[in-house]
Amino acid sequence: MRLIPLLLLLFCTLAGADEARFDKLTAQQVHASLPQLVLVDVRSPEEFAEGHVPGAVNLPHDAVTDYLHLLQGQQQRHLVLYCRSGRRAGLAAAQLQQQGFQQISMLEGDMPGWQEQGFQVQK
Structure with missing residues (x-):
């Protein structure tokens, strides 16, 4: 019976492991550096259509x-x-790194963090 909680803890730890490998940039840092960055929204096309960071690519x-x-x-x-939460971005970042992309960061707070800062959202 003790094995199940340990396996659950291990799974939860590994699920967030991909995200932890990459640097995080605050919404302010991203906003200030927009022309130099490529923003990648890894949510579904439906979520992307509901609103995304201006100029982002949906992947x-x-x-x-x-x-x-x-x-x-x-x-x-x-x-x-x-x-939305960082989990999908971490998974996608690991895949992109395997495809040869080396300069990868995560938006701290993800889309909710961007919106909380009051930055523009494009629909």
Whole structure:
């Protein structure tokens, strides 16, 4: 019986491991550096349509390789990924790193954090 809580704890720890490997940038840092960054929203197309960071590219986390063409020629640029909670962004970041993208950061607080700072949202 004790094994189940331990396995659950291990799973929860590993589920957040991908996100922890990447630097985090605050919404203020991202906003101040927008022209130099490539913003990548890894939420579903429906979530993206409801509102996203202006200029972001939608690259659903569960279809990263299918959408890589949207990042063609961007391998040397700094990518900043976000979703709703960070979990999907961490998964997508790990996949992008395997595809040769090296400058990857996460938006601290993800989309809710961006909105809480009062920054513009594009629909």
